[in-house]
Amino acid sequence: MQPSQALTDKERAGKRIYVEGESPSGHAFRATIAGGTTVAASLVPCASCHGADGLGRPEGGLSPPELLWSELMKSYGHAHENGRRHPGFNERSLARAITSGIDSGGNALDAAMPRYAISQDDMASLIAYLEILEHEQDDGVSASRIRVATVLPLEGPPAEVGRAIRDALQEQLDEINARGGIHGRKLELAVLPPGDAGARPLEEARQLLARDPAFALVSGLAPGAEQDLSSLAEKAGVPLVGPFAPFTLRADAGARFTFQLVGGLRDQSLALAHWAAQEFPSGRIAVVHPAQDGYADVARAVVQRLRSRRCRGARRVEYARGEVESALVSRVRAGKTNAVIFLGEGSELAAFAAEAARLGWAPFILAPGALSARAAAAAPRLFDGKILLAYPARPAAERREVLATAGPRAGTRERHAAARVFARAAGAILAEALRRTGRHLTREALMENLEKLHDFDAGLGPPLAYGPGRRVGARGAYVVAVDLTKGTVRPVSGWIGVE
Numbered sequence: 001m002q003p004s005q006a007l008t009d010k011e012r013a014g015k016r017i018y019v020e021g022e023s024p025s026g027h028a029f030r031a032t033i034a035g036g037t038t039v040a041a042s043l044v045p046c047a048s049c050h051g052a053d054g055l056g057r058p059e060g061g062l063s064p065p066e067l068l069w070s071e072l073m074k075s076y077g078h079a080h081e082n083g084r085r086h087p088g089f090n091e092r093s094l095a096r097a098i099t100s101g102i103d104s105g106g107n108a109l110d111a112a113m114p115r116y117a118i119s120q121d122d123m124a125s126l127i128a129y130l131e132i133l134e135h136e137q138d139d140g141v142s143a144s145r146i147r148v149a150t151v152l153p154l155e156g157p158p159a160e161v162g163r164a165i166r167d168a169l170q171e172q173l174d175e176i177n178a179r180g181g182i183h184g185r186k187l188e189l190a191v192l193p194p195g196d197a198g199a200r201p202l203e204e205a206r207q208l209l210a211r212d213p214a215f216a217l218v219s220g221l222a223p224g225a226e227q228d229l230s231s232l233a234e235k236a237g238v239p240l241v242g243p244f245a246p247f248t249l250r251a252d253a254g255a256r257f258t259f260q261l262v263g264g265l266r267d268q269s270l271a272l273a274h275w276a277a278q279e280f281p282s283g284r285i286a287v288v289h290p291a292q293d294g295y296a297d298v299a300r301a302v303v304q305r306l307r308s309r310r311c312r313g314a315r316r317v318e319y320a321r322g323e324v325e326s327a328l329v330s331r332v333r334a335g336k337t338n339a340v341i342f343l344g345e346g347s348e349l350a351a352f353a354a355e356a357a358r359l360g361w362a363p364f365i366l367a368p369g370a371l372s373a374r375a376a377a378a379a380p381r382l383f384d385g386k387i388l389l390a391y392p393a394r395p396a397a398e399r400r401e402v403l404a405t406a407g408p409r410a411g412t413r414e415r416h417a418a419a420r421v422f423a424r425a426a427g428a429i430l431a432e433a434l435r436r437t438g439r440h441l442t443r444e445a446l447m448e449n450l451e452k453l454h455d456f457d458a459g460l461g462p463p464l465a466y467g468p469g470r471r472v473g474a475r476g477a478y479v480v481a482v483d484l485t486k487g488t489v490r491p492v493s494g495w496i497g498v499e
């Protein structure tokens with residue numbers, strides 16, 4: 001799908017002036033700002049105050065007005081909130097507002113609006129761009145379609161979950177399209193392959209996206225390259241809603257374009273700490289983790305959280321990757337430990353439980369479900385009811401999965417129930433923000449509407465919320481107990497938020 005309309009050279013030049021404050025013709029372009037200082041216009045481009053979409057970005061008590069041509073040119077003019085009134089602009093009075101800060105009614109504009117020294121050529125380009133700004137759509141949007149892309153492996157071992165996510169997304173978009181789409185546009189899904197997680201992960205996806213741009217990215221799975229999926233979105237400046245990354249240690253809030261659904265292992269581990277502190281007041285809790293940077297950081301945070309909740313006896317016990325032997329188990333057992341928060345991989349948890357059972361010792365074992373569901377379901381019977389897992393979504397969505405991973409007869413639909421639930425949640429969030437953005441679609445406007453989502457039920461259980469500095473929808477977990485006889489899980493907590 002081609003971008004909705006191609007800009008003329010003059011409009012393209014004007015866009016550069018408007019968005020970046022750069023003169024494409026190489027002329028001097030400077031701005032005098034409040035206080036009388038003169039700076040390069042690139043430090044105060046129009047878009048920084050009036051928005052890349054011309055809708056105005058209120059900030060610090062200022063509300064730069066909308067710069068939509070049809071509004072500016074209205075013959076009866078405007079009365080602004082600050083009391084300033086003026087008749088409609090024409091090209092000459094618009095140029096005067098930009099250079100001298102005098103509006104079409106002869107009023108001086110607030111000093112917050114810089115005065116620009118700009119060549120005649122550049123002014124003509126800028127005005128040509130302002131004229132079409134309100135009709136400009138970002139790439140990936142046409143009059144009748146919105147192109148949404150997802151990065152999914154459809155080959156190799158992760159292909160099965162990749163297909164489950166693709167089908168869930170496609171089903172959801174089909175439902176939306178069957179009801180008429182969003183503001184008259186149908187949603188179209190493109191699946192981009194992540195390629196090998198080699199030297200240049202996601203290179204193929206990046207190239208495909210550059211050739212045929214999508215308006216937004218949704219869900220997506222790049223095993224071993226989770227961080228790269230987020231950088232792909234950041235570098236391309238394309239919003240990414242809900243990458244499916246159950247194994248990430250933390251879902252970072254640093255990225256601007258990436259909207260995570262839930263927190264990573266760190267948040268789930270902290271939720272386990274909250275739960276343990278309540279269930280085992282003054283209990284002796286050991287946080288057992290592999291000696292590896294990310295894990296050690298999480299373990300430290302968990303111990304701190306436990307201590308701040310009066311579990312004075314909380315401590316860390318480190319092990320070398322893959323070396324879960326009787327010495328480790330004895331070390332953990334010493335000091336009358338009654339609960340273990342285990343932050344290793346499934347196979348390591350299985351080894352720990354087997355070794356403990358051999359010694360006839362069955363402490364409570366608490367672990368993030370994404371790592372350990374399979375191992376938990378296969379633990380020795382001695383641990384019945386004593387293994388607790390944290391999940392970032394309502395247990396109902398996960399219950400079948402625990403069952404299914406334990407039982408070979410389960411179909412793929414059951415096996416990937418969680419991936420489907422997360423994919424649909426990402427799709428629901430994107431669709432809601434698209435609806436709120438309206439017909440005039442720009443990525444900036446979409447992101448603003450994502451940031452305005454609060455208390456949003458995406459079907460995961462916890463209500464999700466985003467904001468200007470908030471890129472993780474819900475931080476925390478539910479805790480479930482594993483019933484080893486039935487091979488099922490039973491919720492033992494409501495949503496435990498950890499912010």
Ligand code: HEC
Pocket residue numbers: 018044045046047048049050062063064065067072078080082084086094097098103108109110111112113114116
């Ligand atoms: C630092 C923030 C800032 C930047 C950068 C900025 N403006 Fe403004 N602009 C404002 C504010 C604030 C007002 C409202 C002033 C008032 O109401 O007195 C305004 C008003 C205007 C108006 C008058 C609109 C009306 O309805 O009366 C125009 C036109 C305008 N700006 C164009 C531009 C253009 C074009 C650029 C870039 C070359 C630009 N502005 C850059 C803050 C900014």
